[in-house]
Amino acid sequence: xxxxxxxxxxxxxxxxxxxxxxxxxxxxxxxxxxxxxxxxxxxxxxxxxxxxxxxxxxxxxxxxxxxxxxxxxxxxxxxxxxxxxxxxxxxxxxxxxxxxxxxxxxxxxxxxxxxxxxxx
Amino acid sequence: xxxxxxxxxxxxxxxxxxxxxxxxxxxxxxxxxxxxxxxxxxxxxxxxxxxxxxxxxxxxxxxxxxxxxxxxxxxxxxxxxxxxxxxxxxxxxxxxxxxxxxxxxxxx
Numbered sequence: 001x002x003x004x005x006x007x008x009x010x011x012x013x014x015x016x017x018x019x020x021x022x023x024x025x026x027x028x029x030x031x032x033x034x035x036x037x038x039x040x041x042x043x044x045x046x047x048x049x050x051x052x053x054x055x056x057x058x059x060x061x062x063x064x065x066x067x068x069x070x071x072x073x074x075x076x077x078x079x080x081x082x083x084x085x086x087x088x089x090x091x092x093x094x095x096x097x098x099x100x101x102x103x104x105x106x107x108x109x110x111x112x113x114x115x116x117x118x119x120x
Numbered sequence: 121x122x123x124x125x126x127x128x129x130x131x132x133x134x135x136x137x138x139x140x141x142x143x144x145x146x147x148x149x150x151x152x153x154x155x156x157x158x159x160x161x162x163x164x165x166x167x168x169x170x171x172x173x174x175x176x177x178x179x180x181x182x183x184x185x186x187x188x189x190x191x192x193x194x195x196x197x198x199x200x201x202x203x204x205x206x207x208x209x210x211x212x213x214x215x216x217x218x219x220x221x222x223x224x225x226x227x228x
Contacts, residue, residue: 035217044207044219044220044221044222045156045164045207045209045219045222046219047215047216047217047218047219050215050217059214059215060215061215061216062216095164100169104211104214104217105169105211106154106166106169106170106175106209106211107154107156107164107166107209108166108169108175108176109163110163110164110165111163112163
């Protein structure tokens with residue numbers, strides 16, 4: 001059974017940093033690109049970042065480019081999102097998602113999400 | 121960036137009725153479109169991908185149609201568990217991947 005379990009969310013001050021993680025199981029992690037999607041409270045879904053299966057290619061939304069870094073450790077079946085220079089508008093639930101195939105596609109598996117709150 | 125516009129924002133129907141949700145793209149996305157269902161406290165669920173292909177385990181009452189810029193998600197006969205928020209998503213021209221703003225399907 002495919003499982004995606006996010007962790008690492010919490011309260012951080014504006015300008016601060018946080019790293020969220022996603023532990024994957026039930027599939028061959030290195031064969032899939034992975035993605036982060038976020039949802040601000042009461043709002044819709046926003047794609048944040050993608051990474052190829054090898055980790056050699058990464059992609060970012062303009063809203064986070066230069067501040068967030070996606071990475072993965074295929075030996076640990078874990079996806080990461082390092083978030084720096086956090087702003088109030090980054091407050092959201094962050095979901096880890098797996099595409100049907102490739103780096104980006106429809107997302108057939110989603111985690112439950114981890115809440116990041118940026119506030120003083 | 122491709123903008124997806126969903127309509128209506130809210131749809132009020134009764135169990136047993138047919139639901140029709142729309143998603144319009146600002147430019148052609150070919151068939152690179154998916155539909156998702158979101159319920160509180162549950163992981164998002166993929167319903168339809170490639171505009172019209174049902175995902176694994178999705179009941180036959182859910183169907184998707186369209187190509188280019190106009191897409192529809194239909195639910196033939198609403199069950200109580202179908203009342204939720206629905207999103208469309210495109211990956212035709214990325215980055216960025218984009219989502220619609222959502223349609224809330226509520227019980228009348």
